[in-house]
Amino acid sequence: MNLFIDGIAWILDPANWSGTGSIPQRLWEHIWISAVVLLLASAIALPTGALVGHTGKGREFSVMVSGGLRALPTLGVLTLFGLWLGIGLGAPIIALVILAIPPLLAGAYAGFESVDRRTIDAARAMGMRELQLVGRVEVPLGLPIIVGGIRSATLQIIATATLAAYIADDGLGRFIFAGLKTRNYDEMLGGSILVILLALIVDGIFAITQRLVVPAGVRATRTRELRSRPARPRAVVGQPITEGNRE
Amino acid sequence: MIEFRSVTKQFPDGTVAVAGVDIVIPPRKTTVFVGSSGSGKTTLLRMINRMVDPTSGQVLIDGTDVATREPVALRRSIGYVMQNSGLLPHRKVIDNVATVPMLRGQKRRDAHAHALELLDTVGLDRSLADKYPSQLSGGQQQRVGVARGLAVDPNILLMDEPFGAVDPIVRAELQQELLRLQGDLGKTVVFVTHDIDEAFLLGDQVVIMQQGGQISQAASPAEILANPADDFVANFVGADRGKRALHVTELGGRRLVVDADGRPAGVLAS
Numbered sequence: 001m002n003l004f005i006d007g008i009a010w011i012l013d014p015a016n017w018s019g020t021g022s023i024p025q026r027l028w029e030h031i032w033i034s035a036v037v038l039l040l041a042s043a044i045a046l047p048t049g050a051l052v053g054h055t056g057k058g059r060e061f062s063v064m065v066s067g068g069l070r071a072l073p074t075l076g077v078l079t080l081f082g083l084w085l086g087i088g089l090g091a092p093i094i095a096l097v098i099l100a101i102p103p104l105l106a107g108a109y110a111g112f113e114s115v116d117r118r119t120i121d122a123a124r125a126m127g128m129r130e131l132q133l134v135g136r137v138e139v140p141l142g143l144p145i146i147v148g149g150i151r152s153a154t155l156q157i158i159a160t161a162t163l164a165a166y167i168a169d170d171g172l173g174r175f176i177f178a179g180l181k182t183r184n185y186d187e188m189l190g191g192s193i194l195v196i197l198l199a200l201i202v203d204g205i206f207a208i209t210q211r212l213v214v215p216a217g218v219r220a221t222r223t224r225e226l227r228s229r230p231a232r233p234r235a236v237v238g239q240p241i242t243e244g245n246r247e
Numbered sequence: 248m249i250e251f252r253s254v255t256k257q258f259p260d261g262t263v264a265v266a267g268v269d270i271v272i273p274p275r276k277t278t279v280f281v282g283s284s285g286s287g288k289t290t291l292l293r294m295i296n297r298m299v300d301p302t303s304g305q306v307l308i309d310g311t312d313v314a315t316r317e318p319v320a321l322r323r324s325i326g327y328v329m330q331n332s333g334l335l336p337h338r339k340v341i342d343n344v345a346t347v348p349m350l351r352g353q354k355r356r357d358a359h360a361h362a363l364e365l366l367d368t369v370g371l372d373r374s375l376a377d378k379y380p381s382q383l384s385g386g387q388q389q390r391v392g393v394a395r396g397l398a399v400d401p402n403i404l405l406m407d408e409p410f411g412a413v414d415p416i417v418r419a420e421l422q423q424e425l426l427r428l429q430g431d432l433g434k435t436v437v438f439v440t441h442d443i444d445e446a447f448l449l450g451d452q453v454v455i456m457q458q459g460g461q462i463s464q465a466a467s468p469a470e471i472l473a474n475p476a477d478d479f480v481a482n483f484v485g486a487d488r489g490k491r492a493l494h495v496t497e498l499g500g501r502r503l504v505v506d507a508d509g510r511p512a513g514v515l516a517s
Contacts, residue, residue: 122333125298126347126395127323140337215337217379 007189016190021174027194030171033089033164034157037096041153044097045104046146052105053112053142054134062109066102074099074160082167092164099160100153107149111142143213151206158199162191172198248274249295249403249435254304256290256460264290265301265460272452274402277429277436279450281443287460288439292405295437296325308403323351326396326404326434330411332388334380334395340366341376344394351399358398365394370424386417390424397432406438410445422448443484455480 010016016023052058074095081091115138123137139146165173175191178184249272256265265287272278280288293299294306297318306313313321334343344365345358353361363373369390380388389409396404410418422445429436440446446453447468454465457479464476472491475481485491492507495515502515 116336118329118331118333119335121298122327122329123335123346125293125296125322125327125329125333127319127321127350129319132350137335217335217337217339217381 003185003189006186007193010186010190011193023194026170026172026174026191027198030158030161030173030195030198033093033096033161033171034154037093037100037157037161038150038154040093041097041100041104041157042150045101046108049105049108049146049149050112050134050138053109054130054138056113059109062105066105069098070102072098075163075166078163078166087167089164089168089170091167092161092170095163096157096160100157103153103156104149107146107152111145111149112138113142114145115141140215141218143215144210147206147210147213151203151210154206155199155203158202159195162195248272248309249437250305250307250310251291251294252305252307254291254294254301254306256287256294256299257302263460265294267304268460268462270454270462270465272435272437274435275433276451277438277449278452278454279438279440279446280454280456281440281446281450282456283441283458285458286456288454288456289407290460291456292407292437292439295403295405296322296327298322323347323399324401324403326399326401328389328392328396328404328406328409330408332380332385332392334388334391336380339377339379340383340391343380343391344398346395347399362394362398365397366391368397368428369394384417385413386421389413389417389421393425393428397434402435404434404436406436408439408441411440411442418445425449447484455483 011023048062052062077098078091078095081094085091085094119141120133120137123133128136161171162173162176164171165177172191172195175187175194179186179188179191251268251270251272254265254268255263257263268287268291280291282288290299294301295308295313297313297316300314334340335346338346341359341362344362345353345355348358348361349355363376366373366376371387371390371394375383375387375391380391383391392409396406410421413421425436426449436449438446438449450468452465453468453471455463455471457463463483464471464480466474471480471484472486475484475486481487488507490506490510490512493504493512495502496505497503504512504515506512
């Protein structure tokens with residue numbers, strides 16, 4: 001507990017709030033790295049997930065790829081790219097992008113797949129073009145799940161971006177690595193607490209966003225279903241209704 | 248007029264949904280495709296707006312092969328009503344009805360004004376315009392579906408088991424409503440159902456489909472009852488049993504019509 005208080009005292013120490021390597025500077029670097037990684041990973045994973053979810057093709061492939069990427073140890077990837085690219089932000093950004101792709105990809109295609117096939121079929125029969133189907137039907141209805149994927153990816157990025165300091169002079173991870181090396185555990189713990197706080201605040205923002213993007217008409221259904229739903233999910237008796245689902 | 252010329256549809260897995268169908272669907276009349284599941288009736292319907300393309304043969308609307316028309320433009324010119332309404336759950340009733348006119352570039356205000364009129368047409372209160380589909384009953388949703396199908400004032404209205412998922416009382420109500428609407432509007436309605444009673448009630452022409460996607464008989468309900476083409480049709484329409492096998496008995500000087508079980512169906516008017 002004393003250590004914990006020392007960590008907080010370290011955070012509150014005005015000496016750590018100015019100059020080179022100050023808390024604001026490291027915090028800003030951490031946010032900046034996380035944002036760049038999120039943008040890069042989203043640019044790759046969201047369109048791919050949308051394509052897989054919309055067409056229903058390549059699902060097995062993307063499950064395989066994201067499962068494979070998930071199995072890669074980030075520290076190992078970081079070391080590998082670090083040896084190749086040298087000191088700097090290049091290696092950590094690549095390693096973090098690889099880390100962020102699986103949850104983003106899974107969120108995107110799960111979001112698209114969550115939309116009732118009959119609704120999509122009807123919209124197509126009305127005369128919507130494929131892009132209109134994506135923009136006006138699938139994205140609005142799948143958005144809560146897509147945002148869920150972004151949320152979990154962002155958390156992982158923020159937590160793991162501490163590793164950037166392993167190979168570059170950036171981010172809140174600096175405090176952790178420096179503290180460890182100099183046995184300054186106040187600094188180390190202070191750095192960890194800052195990462196945790198940042199992660200919690202960002203997660204809170206995403207939690208609110210996720211609620212806000214539930215479409216109004218769907219919210220109306222949910223509340224009604226909530227009242228009529230049994231307390232515990234019941235086993236389906238007989239054949240479940242599969243009509244209209246994709247084979 | 249819609250014309251099917253030796254239309255066949257075979258799905259990639261080898262299933263033949265429709266096998267060499269020739270049929271003419273007359274304009275401004277209701278044609279009902281009826282058959283059990285797997286008889287290809289929905290596939291036939293969906294070929295009209297190119298939701299399904301035939302493997303061979305042609306589908307013509309007023310002499311033009313639909314294969315030569317751009318699918319999106321074609322679909323926007325044809326009304327489509329499906330089972331479970333197929334409404335967009337995240338859009339208000341009025342936006343659902345105005346969907347296709349707005350896709351065709353109509354201004355939002357005009358499309359909404361017209362959508363309100365359409366709610367009147369299908370017998371819905373205008374106060375429902377700002378509700379979401381999930382806040383409506385099944386019957387109301389189905390009426391919104393019909394309003395949406397009529398929104399661009401199409402010549403052709405395709406209805407794919409539109410009343411299949413509502414309870415019998417609401418279904419009867421909706422059927423009467425459709426008959427009234429059709430009397431007023433005179434669209435070319437193509438209707439798919441597995442309910443022979445619904446087919447006889449609504450259809451000017453009834454097309455009976457059998458397994459494997461072939462037409463057993465296409466004729467008016469009266470003619471099908473009078474001259475069923477084969478045993479399958481006779482059996483399917485139940486011409487020889489139950490409430491369709493009526494005969495006349497005398498009771499107290501009046502002539503009663505009774506069904507096969509002896510239950511009275513009515514009195515023979517002189």
